[in-house]
Amino acid sequence: MSKRKFSVRHVPGAAPIAIVTFVALYAPVLILIANAFNAGPVIGRWEGFSGRWFVAAIGNDAFRNAALNSLIVAALAALISTSLATMAALAITRGRRLRGEGGIFVVLNQPLLVPEIVLAIALMIVLAQIKQATGYHGLGYLIVAHSTFCIPFAFMPIRARLEGMDLTLETAAMDLYAGRFYTFRRVTLPLLAPGILAGFMLAFVVSLDNVVVSSFVKSPGQETLPTYLMGELRRNLSSEIYAISALLLFASVTVVAASWLITRRKP
Amino acid sequence: MKRNACFLGTAAVAALMAQGALAEGQLNIYNFGLYTPPELLERFSEAYDVEVSLTEFAANEEAIARIQAGGHGLDVVLVSGYFIPAYLDQGLLMESRPNEMENFGNIAPEWASITGDPERAYTVPWVWGTTGVMVNTGLYDGDINTAAIFLDPPEALRGTINLVPSMNDVIDMTLRYIGAEPCTSDREALSAARDLLTSAREHWASIDYASFEKFVNEDLNASVFWSGAAGRIREANPDFAYGWPETGYIQWMDNMAILADATNVENARLFLNFIMDPENAALISNYTRYGNGISGSDAYMDAGLLDSPELQVPEALQGAAIDQQLCAPEVQELYTRIWTELTR
Amino acid sequence: MLSEASNGEALLRRAETRRRWSLAMPALIVIALFSILPLAVMVVYSFLTPGTYGNVVWQFSLDGWFSVVFERDLFDDTLGLADAHLSILGRSALLALATTGLTMLFGLPTAWFIATRPVATRAYWMFLITVPFWTNLLVRTIAIQEVIRADGTINRLLLGLGVIDAPIQMMFTNGAVLLGMTYVYLPLMVLPVYAAIEKFDFRLAEAAYDLHASRFYCLRRVIFPLIRPGIVAGSILVFIPALGAYVTPRLMGGGRAMMWGNLIDLQFGQGRNWPLGAALSVSLTLLVMIALVLSVRRFAGGGRSDV
Numbered sequence: 001m002s003k004r005k006f007s008v009r010h011v012p013g014a015a016p017i018a019i020v021t022f023v024a025l026y027a028p029v030l031i032l033i034a035n036a037f038n039a040g041p042v043i044g045r046w047e048g049f050s051g052r053w054f055v056a057a058i059g060n061d062a063f064r065n066a067a068l069n070s071l072i073v074a075a076l077a078a079l080i081s082t083s084l085a086t087m088a089a090l091a092i093t094r095g096r097r098l099r100g101e102g103g104i105f106v107v108l109n110q111p112l113l114v115p116e117i118v119l120a121i122a123l124m125i126v127l128a129q130i131k132q133a134t135g136y137h138g139l140g141y142l143i144v145a146h147s148t149f150c151i152p153f154a155f156m157p158i159r160a161r162l163e164g165m166d167l168t169l170e171t172a173a174m175d176l177y178a179g180r181f182y183t184f185r186r187v188t189l190p191l192l193a194p195g196i197l198a199g200f201m202l203a204f205v206v207s208l209d210n211v212v213v214s215s216f217v218k219s220p221g222q223e224t225l226p227t228y229l230m231g232e233l234r235r236n237l238s239s240e241i242y243a244i245s246a247l248l249l250f251a252s253v254t255v256v257a258a259s260w261l262i263t264r265r266k267p
Numbered sequence: 268m269k270r271n272a273c274f275l276g277t278a279a280v281a282a283l284m285a286q287g288a289l290a291e292g293q294l295n296i297y298n299f300g301l302y303t304p305p306e307l308l309e310r311f312s313e314a315y316d317v318e319v320s321l322t323e324f325a326a327n328e329e330a331i332a333r334i335q336a337g338g339h340g341l342d343v344v345l346v347s348g349y350f351i352p353a354y355l356d357q358g359l360l361m362e363s364r365p366n367e368m369e370n371f372g373n374i375a376p377e378w379a380s381i382t383g384d385p386e387r388a389y390t391v392p393w394v395w396g397t398t399g400v401m402v403n404t405g406l407y408d409g410d411i412n413t414a415a416i417f418l419d420p421p422e423a424l425r426g427t428i429n430l431v432p433s434m435n436d437v438i439d440m441t442l443r444y445i446g447a448e449p450c451t452s453d454r455e456a457l458s459a460a461r462d463l464l465t466s467a468r469e470h471w472a473s474i475d476y477a478s479f480e481k482f483v484n485e486d487l488n489a490s491v492f493w494s495g496a497a498g499r500i501r502e503a504n505p506d507f508a509y510g511w512p513e514t515g516y517i518q519w520m521d522n523m524a525i526l527a528d529a530t531n532v533e534n535a536r537l538f539l540n541f542i543m544d545p546e547n548a549a550l551i552s553n554y555t556r557y558g559n560g561i562s563g564s565d566a567y568m569d570a571g572l573l574d575s576p577e578l579q580v581p582e583a584l585q586g587a588a589i590d591q592q593l594c595a596p597e598v599q600e601l602y603t604r605i606w607t608e609l610t611r
Numbered sequence: 612m613l614s615e616a617s618n619g620e621a622l623l624r625r626a627e628t629r630r631r632w633s634l635a636m637p638a639l640i641v642i643a644l645f646s647i648l649p650l651a652v653m654v655v656y657s658f659l660t661p662g663t664y665g666n667v668v669w670q671f672s673l674d675g676w677f678s679v680v681f682e683r684d685l686f687d688d689t690l691g692l693a694d695a696h697l698s699i700l701g702r703s704a705l706l707a708l709a710t711t712g713l714t715m716l717f718g719l720p721t722a723w724f725i726a727t728r729p730v731a732t733r734a735y736w737m738f739l740i741t742v743p744f745w746t747n748l749l750v751r752t753i754a755i756q757e758v759i760r761a762d763g764t765i766n767r768l769l770l771g772l773g774v775i776d777a778p779i780q781m782m783f784t785n786g787a788v789l790l791g792m793t794y795v796y797l798p799l800m801v802l803p804v805y806a807a808i809e810k811f812d813f814r815l816a817e818a819a820y821d822l823h824a825s826r827f828y829c830l831r832r833v834i835f836p837l838i839r840p841g842i843v844a845g846s847i848l849v850f851i852p853a854l855g856a857y858v859t860p861r862l863m864g865g866g867r868a869m870m871w872g873n874l875i876d877l878q879f880g881q882g883r884n885w886p887l888g889a890a891l892s893v894s895l896t897l898l899v900m901i902a903l904v905l906s907v908r909r910f911a912g913g914g915r916s917d918v
Contacts, residue, residue: 009727009813010727011720011723011826011830013720014720014721014723014724014727015720015724017717017720017721017724018720018721018723018724018725019724020717021717021718021720021721021797022721022739024717024794025739025740025743025794025797025798026739026743027758028751028754028755028757028758028794029743029746029750029751029754031754031757031758031764032750032753032754032757035757042480043480043757043762044484044762044763044767080641084637084638084641085638087634087635087637087638088634088635088637088638088639090631090634091631091632091634091635092631092635094631095627095631098628098631098632099628104635104639107639107642107643107647108638108639108642110642110646110647111642111646113851113896113899113900113903114646114650114896114899115851115852115854115855115871115872115892115895115896115899116852116855116857116872117855117857117872117875117876117892118650118653118855118872118875118892118895118896119646119649119650121653121875121876121879121888121892122649122650122652122653122892123645123649124336125336125649125652125653125656126645126648126649126652127338128336128337128338128339129337129338130338131337131338131339131340132337132338133338135530137338137340144641144645145645147641147645148641148642148645148646149646151638151641151642155638202745205745208747209745209746209747209748209749211747211748211749211858212857212858219339219340220295220296220297220320220322220339220340220341221293221295221320221321221322226747226749229749229750229753230749230858231300231323233478233753233862234300234301234323234476234478235300235301235478235479236478236479236480237478237480237481238480241753242753242757245747245750245753245754248746248747248750249746249747249750252742252745252746252747253742253746255745256741256742256745256746257738257742260738260741325880325881326880326881328664328665328880328881328882328883329880329881331664331665332664332665332666332879332880332883332885333665333880335662335664335665335666336665336666353663353664356663356664357663357664426780427761427780429865432881434881471867472780472782472783472865472867473783473864473865473867474865474867475865475867477865481760484760484761484762485761485762485778486760486761486762486780486782596663603882603883603884604682606881606882607695607696607877607882608694608695610867610869610877
């Protein structure tokens with residue numbers, strides 16, 4: 001009897017279900033993008049192909065303001081959270097096990113354990129007191145709030161990178177009487193860079209996408225793209241909203257694709 | 268890397284400074300959604316060189332809760348007439364004396380004094396209208412001047428009915444439908460209203476500030492709704508008609524007021540005076556499709572608005588109007604509980 | 612001599628420890644101030660008295676917690692269970708569980724499919740899964756809403772084909788919320804399961820097969836136990852956000868198919884009962900944490916996992 005041609009990797013049904021899943025995952029998004037290119041204002045009444053709603057969205061002051069706010073908040077929140085997460089990751093992974101390390105780990109991931117709506121309302125209550133006491137109503141609150149919940153996201157790839165890194169290079173540098181800071185700058189940091197970059201981009205995208213915390217924390221007149229979109233949704237579902245959604249999709253996909261390309265390059 | 272950080276840092280400081288203070292030249296308005304014509308804000312902004320920002324809310328209860336939390340940074344707020352006492356009770360409104368403002372004389376005599384603010388020492392009119400029912404007559408051609416539209420829905424509408432989450436309006440209309448008075452403390456009546464509402468609930472699709480296009484596209488075919496909003500939908504889909512339940516519908520006036528802890532008080536005053544100008548009041552009416560309380564604004568209104576069907580309450584039904592009101596706190600609490608049961 | 616050296620070493624070690632703690636400190640402080648402290652405020656608020664129009668009065672009360680579970684009857688003041696709240700909480704739990712189940716149903720075969728592709732193409736398939744994961748949840752909810760709304764893609768298609776003559780009402784139902792959540796959370800299931808399958812040594816399965824284990828037996832007894840940690844991780848990642856979901860049920864449920872998160876929002880807004888809202892918030896958070904600890908303890912113990 002000849003050996004059966006068989007692969008354990010093959011499970012009947014897996015491939016069809018997977019294909020269905022991929023189609024189901026992408027079809028709605030593609031339909032949304034297609035509708036954004038409708039020349040007519042009413043969704044579903046196709047009046048020809050046109051990019052006019054994208055032009056309209058970009059020409060719209062409220063949209064531009066929201067986009068600018070989103071970019072400022074996401075860039076700064078990503079910068080802050082990545083810096084803090086890098087320091088924390090260095091503290092945890094370098095050298096022997098730290099007493100209380102488990103505790104640090106739990107605290108760093110704590111924002112992930114709190115349901116978003118709970119964090120949003122709790123922050124609203126606390127920040128309202130600060131707003132009242134200081135009279136400051138700027139973007140700072142959004143930046144701080146976003147930095148907080150971005151820390152665990154930035155932390156993950158950085159820690160992963162650090163754990164995979166070889167300590168001997170650093171030890172060697174130190175043995176050659178390189179100062180601690182010099183070693184960090186010339187040896188650790190370059191090796192760690194892809195992790196930091198991945199962390200930064202994750203944090204950036206997470207901040208860019210946030211709607212719940214933003215809508216409870218923002219001060220009057222401060223829309224971010226997602227809160228603006230949420231507000232517009234109540235108004236009317238229009239081709240312009242779909243165009244804005246498509247732009248937001250495009251922004252996230254760009255960042256994800258970039259970070260994917262960067263992290264795929266092995267050191 | 269370092270230079271980037273430097274640049275970002277500078278950008279950060281600049282951004283924070285720019286947004287830091289709610290300085291002069293700003294006005295922060297807090298209004299219902301879909302209630303503020305963009306053109307009005309542009310005009311105001313140009314006339315006084317003020318940067319205007321608009322924040323929207325869904326219900327008076329939500330607005331007052333947010334304002335009470337403090338640190339809101341808002342200057343003027345829309346307050347429904349029946350809710351003025353609540354704001355005053357908490358000391359949230361500034362006595363800005365609109366009655367001494369230049370344009371005060373423009374207020375139509377019947378709106379110069381309202382129950383919540385008899386002297387107009389705090390508020391100026393925004394718009395007034397009614398809460399009734401709106402029905403897609405293409406699907407249902409029976410009588411629509413009845414609360415049965417949502418309390419005992421006709422077969423054709425079942426499953427596509429919406430209720431706007433105006434808690435008091437809905438419960439008041441229900442109480443009248445079963446022959447009781449709004450804000451009654453009679454628990455038997457309240458309990459009957461609750462039972463009726465909970466049994467009708469299975470026929471509703473949503474309790475939501477549904478976006479207009481859900482009706483225009485006939486995702487939803489009936490709703491407890493506001494007259495002006497119904498007018499805006501009828502213009503996009505002529506099948507929709509607005510009705511006044513014969514057992515009782517709600518009549519209300521919404522007003523604009525300055526908050527006690529407003530930062531841009533001068534601009535806020537300018538804004539109150541600005542919206543008492545007939546031409547500007549007409550802008551509001553044209554956008555919201557409601558009447559305003561300013562005489563002389565008719566001249567600037569869109570053709571057809573004044574005799575739009577939503578504004579013509581049939582004579583026979585005029586007596587059925589219920590003035591929107593806030594109930595005694597203990598009744599109000601029972602209202603809230605009925606409401607929670609409905610929205611569960 | 613010897614003790615001096617070890618003394619010096621101890622000093623060095625202490626300095627090192629201090630340095631590392633101070634490195635971790637900024638992140639810890641930020642999280643303490645802007646995530647843990649607000650949560651602590653929530654806990655305090657849940658024991659206060661509601662203000663008439665929102666906010667709290669600083670007076671101790673257990674009513675907030677009491678009314679999570681009980682209520683006095685409108686009619687005769689008898690004490691009963693708070694059906695309204697309990698049914699919302701029950702629905703949240705059921706929908707979150709169902710979402711986890713559905714994402715598993717579609718996610719496991721998908722992860723398996725990706726993990727069994729040739730190494731060269733695997734990364735591309737993974738990229739296809741990661742993209743939706745990192746794109747805006749609100750936008751994805753709008754996308755799935757477009758498909759099922761009365762004037763949406765499916766209904767237009769069916770009407771056009773003459774299969775139906777009136778649009779099917781799919782929005783604003785539990786089913787719509789379930790579909791929406793499954794759609795937006797699916798990648799969260801695929802990612803960890805894929806990671807587990809990828810690590811799996813297929814020679815083990817081949818060995819089992821050579822020993823005449825049936826395909827099913829092999830799946831159940833060899834493969835499944837080894838990828839279980841991934842499935843557990845995926846379930847946690849889906850269940851937790853689904854339980855506290857806010858945006859998706861709000862858009863897909865239309866204010867009727869409310870979930871726990873929306874009930875909390877309601878109490879801080881129109882409901883004007885902040886202590887109740889706070890108690891609901893704290894209980895949701897506790898539940899999430901307990902679910903997490905339990906599942907990590909109970910199920911992930913078998914294999915090494917990085918949950």
